[in-house]
Amino acid sequence: MLHLHENLKTTTTPLRYDGHTSVFLPAVATIEDVKTETALEKIYTVRLPGGQNLGHVPGQFVMVSVPGVGEAPISVMSSPSRTGETFKLCIRKAGDLTGVIHQLQPGDQIGIRGPFGRGFPVDTFRGKDILVAAGGLGLAPARSLIDEVLDHRSQFGRLIILYGAKNPSEILFRDAIAEWEERDDVEFLMTVDRPDPTWFGHVGVITTLFPHVEVNPYKTVAVTVGPPVMYRFVTMELLGKGLTPEQIWLSFERRMKCGIGKCGHCQVNHRYSCQEGPSWTYAEALAFEEAL
């Protein structure tokens, strides 16, 4: 009965102990590198056993474990094109588990299950203009798509990136942003809600960037990742640009405890965000009241 999108790609970690498998048993992964990104976020480079490729698609997530503390869903930051023996996670210190993760160092082991969920159907994006609207930490999952597009640049049309941060100190990926600003084939616009004396750029919420971009609704796909409050307003802007609900992709964050469509926490009406989501088009989301 589950309506599974053709682009849905879910895998479990095929680890076996004592002749049994358990979908709850994480793979033992090793942190290879930790980079402090902001006061709140760190980027972790993670290696699966034997350097096994994560095999994810942009927009999917993994369940990250620290035994003794717990497990939580974290979006994959790396694009498949930049995932070899390791992949990257950008983790905000937001609770008990992420607080402990922020104390971990290279060489420490963590548990990884996944990847889980339905990512963005990149294959159907080819030949089209890509508009990415990312708010706050939403830029991390968005990067899995952005880098995939950049690494296959000729296969896509324009790449428009709109990014909103709360304040200048929370701006992520400054190196990548510098590159995007430099490139002729990326249109990058950024805004902050609350400027400080160091800030000379655009001020306002992310929707204030929309008057500054022209989009061709005939061949644009929009991908929106950010806090729940952002979706309603960004979606209105995109519809105002002439995009149809089918052209607008959103990623729905929910509480998740299993990742396999059983524990019930991530339900959006009857849909399990961990399996049938987290990526849905606005057209699909219109069919469930709890989405926005």
Added chain:
Amino acid sequence: MSLYILPKERLPEFVRALQGNYRVVGPVKTEHGFAFDDISDPQQLQLDYTTTILPPKKYFLPQREVLFSYHTEQGDNGRQRIEMRPVYQGVEPTVIFGVHTCDMNGIMLYDKVFSEGFRDEHYMERREQIYVIGIECLHPCDEASFCKDMGTLTAPPVYDLHMTDAGDFYFVDTGTEKGERLLLDHVYVKMAEKEDIQKLGQILSSKWPRFRMRLKMSRDQTPALLTLGYQAKLWQELGERCLACGSCTNVCPTCFCFDVIDENDITLQNGERVRVWDSCQLYEFALVAGGHNFRESKASRVRHRLMRKGKYIKQVHGLIGCTGCGRCERACLVHITVPGTLNALHEEMQLEPGV
């Protein structure tokens, strides 16, 4: 499959024989009502019980279940090392006696939930060792029952054996070969004759008038009713009454939502990851890091439970998510009931009586 006859006075002997090879559980009388529990003396078994406090789901999905054990230590490089071993809890040959037809419908849903999509080995390993012996419901448990409305008054195909009380003997229907093997080597268990089968038919057909209907609509209409009534005022009223205690979901034979938590020993190096029953009625259920709660109001949580029971579970698994057992009604401290809610919704939406 085949129909057998088990004389009532031989039941204790039959139970004792099973105890040699199986853990035997069934309904027993407690000071708070009937409950499924281990049977040490066959006389404890109360096959003419009304309803139990908890459904037999506790044998399928324990309230606390270890998924794996872990050990953490500092490795030679000074960094944290992890070892994890899966645990399969409660996997032992178990015979559950006296499962009512409503609860068998709950088991049927559980089997779908935990085998479809990602296969949950912890559930499946345990499930394969469980023998379900049903008992035909010939009388309603009490006023809270609405099994007839929900179409759960007949045994679904999840039983290994199914018993029907025929006065001085039980009819025993075999649902599986593994169930039929339980009957072997008991000389007092006889194959039913043609005239016996007629008697069984009479017993089964005469039971229906004893059960009343409580819903103003058919169960096939509940998904549409809930769709129409999504924005009903009723949810606000129920949200104000509800205490968000989670009793309804605890006692529900179709509720399977769980939380996953880590429990450390005193060294903080060893521990177990366990899953425990959770409830969508609790505040934290849909709360995410950063503080956003997707179902902050009690009204939205009460509505979600009813939506799951009457609509969502059917959309996902093809089976209605309520068995009409009445346990949530008995457990609710503020008398929120499934039939009361659906009927009030039907009233509020001013719908014509159902078929």
